[in-house]
Amino acid sequence: MPAALEYYTDKMGDPGNDERPTIMVTWDGPTPDMAGLSGSALDGLVAMSIEGEGLAYHNDEMAHRMRWFIAHEAAHFWLGQVVQYDKEADAWIMEGGADLAAIRAVAELDPEFVASTEERREWQECADALGKGTLATARARGDFQMPYSCGAVLMMGAESVNDGDYFGFVRSLFAAERKDGFASTRDWLDAFRRAGASRQAVRLARHIATGRVDNPAATLAEFARETGVVMTGPAA
């Protein structure tokens, strides 16, 4: 956690909390057949709860998941607090933003972590989710995962058009929205355009963020081509 916070501060600037960032973990007991992590980030505080027998003993996979999870929650000191999302339909900016921040942070801090596996997983999960409904209505439909995966996909496009500098894109979004404190999908699309996205890339991003996508695999492949996102490594 301290390493992740240092990494993010280096990349995104001082989050401007008065309080020292604090992480609070509660253990909800070894519920059988469960390995659950949940968390929320409040002002200067990340609250995590851990539950299930799957998490009662140390194992490598769980250690990785835990590291990932902490990195995601810690990113909310910036994405979600420096600037928050405007409406529920815009939650993908913060959840996808925190997911990609966690991918970049853990890749830096954990030599065993393979970023491309996570990137590929986000694209696959986003394609599957787009087949069931729009990103803008995901939470209203009870799909709470979609804003993470499709948000991460859109953020990867932004990173790519911004010459591979993901946190530079985030800083420019903050700079534009810091005053009112909220980022909407429209604000994000403006930042995407400023970062150098082509008109077609902006059109595709808007369609992914707000529209009904009839052929998710083809649309995401076109988005990858238009933004220059390259998927490497073996398929997960």
Ligand SMILES: [Zn+2]
């Ligand atoms: Zn989150």
